[in-house]
Amino acid sequence: MAKSGMLLLLLARFVSSAPNIDVSQTQVYPEHGSISGVFHVWLPTGYAFDASVAREVCEGLGVTIADKSQVEKALEQGFETCKFGWIDEQVAVIPRIHTKPSCGQGQVGIITWRANLSTKFDVFCFNSTDYEAHPNPPQGNPSTAVMPTARKSGAHPKLTTHSGFREDLQLTSSSFPESADELFVNDSPVNDSPESQAFSKTSPTITVSLIALLTTVSAFLVLAVAAICYLKKNNVGWWNKNHQRQREETEIYEKTGRESQAEVKNQLNMTSETNDVSITIKLEDETREASHSAASDSPSL
Numbered sequence: 067m068a069k070s071g072m073l074l075l076l077l078a079r080f081v082s083s084a085p086n087i088d089v090s091q092t093q094v095y096p097e098h099g100s101i102s103g104v105f106h107v108w109l110p111t112g113y114a115f116d117a118s119v120a121r122e123v124c125e126g127l128g129v130t131i132a133d134k135s136q137v138e139k140a141l142e143q144g145f146e147t148c149k150f151g152w153i154d155e156q157v158a159v160i161p162r163i164h165t166k167p168s169c170g171q172g173q174v175g176i177i178t179w180r181a182n183l184s185t186k187f188d189v190f191c192f193n194s195t196d197y198e199a200h201p202n203p204p205q206g207n208p209s210t211a212v213m214p215t216a217r218k219s220g221a222h223p224k225l226t227t228h229s230g231f232r233e234d235l236q237l238t239s240s241s242f243p244e245s246a247d248e249l250f251v252n253d254s255p256v257n258d259s260p261e262s263q264a265f266s267k268t269s270p271t272i273t274v275s276l277i278a279l280l281t282t283v284s285a286f287l288v289l290a291v292a293a294i295c296y297l298k299k300n301n302v303g304w305w306n307k308n309h310q311r312q313r314e315e316t317e318i319y320e321k322t323g324r325e326s327q328a329e330v331k332n333q334l335n336m337t338s339e340t341n342d343v344s345i346t347i348k349l350e351d352e353t354r355e356a357s358h359s360a361a362s363d364s365p366s367l
Contacts, residue, residue, distance in 0.1 A: 089126040103197025104132045104140035106147050108188035120152035120189035128274040132192035137161055151188040158187045
């Protein structure tokens with residue numbers, strides 16, 4: 067029973083381990099597709115993803131988390147932001163082309179921050195399909211591929227995208243602060259190109275959400291069946307052991323009963339033989355006494 071309880075506990079932990087981030091509420095840049103397969107994902111409420119959740123967000127969108135080389139290639143094609151995002155190497159980076167004090171303290175290139183894995187940032191995802199379709203887009207212009215599917219519980223999930231960026235941030239510190247919120251007051255990424263001022267919405271399909279739901283349900287059913295089989299096997303084994311014990315007790319009882327009956331019968335036979343001998347001896351004594359008495363009573367000649 068302890069093992070079955072452990073199985074149920076693991077099952078409950080598996081069901082409760084799903085990420086709490088609703089990826090349908092995320093926003094992306096570029097608003098149409100990606101640059102060299104790389105795009106930036108964030109929530110309007112601010113930094114919200116630790117290292118593990120960031121990876122799950124990309125997987126929830128049907129893609130993978132970008133690595134440093136992929137972000138560098140996108141940077142060469144004109145991709146830059148003004149917010150930190152997690153990458154596959156479990157470090158946070160900002161890709162910058164133009165020098166700006168309010169973005170990465172005026173540095174350019176891939177600005178890296180080796181923060182604690184529980185620190186909240188955005189995330190950079192990689193769409194391999196989009197990259198293969200548009201390996202070398204024009205520098206500074208995002209590709210026009212369709213964004214990956216967002217997962218949401220509902221019939222028609224929508225992934226809202228927003229490419230409007232504000233650049234009115236000011237930094238005075240000469241080193242990285244201890245928290246991401248101290249570095250960026252504005253939660254919107256920055257893009258200096260005029261095209262980044264447009265707003266649009268994309269309507270992804272629900273294929274990925276259905277696949278994720280079916281996978282979760284299938285895993286739940288497999289664990290449930292395993293738990294049921296385990297419990298059933300234990301119950302059958304217990305019943306067999308109990309039945310065998312009862313059968314052994316019955317055999318012992320019957321054997322004991324037969325031995326008791328045989329012993330009683332032997333005692334009765336011995337008692338009967340003893341009584342017969344006593345009666346025979348008594349008859350002989352009586353006969354002897356009668357003969358002696360008759361001899362005494364007869365007259366002498």
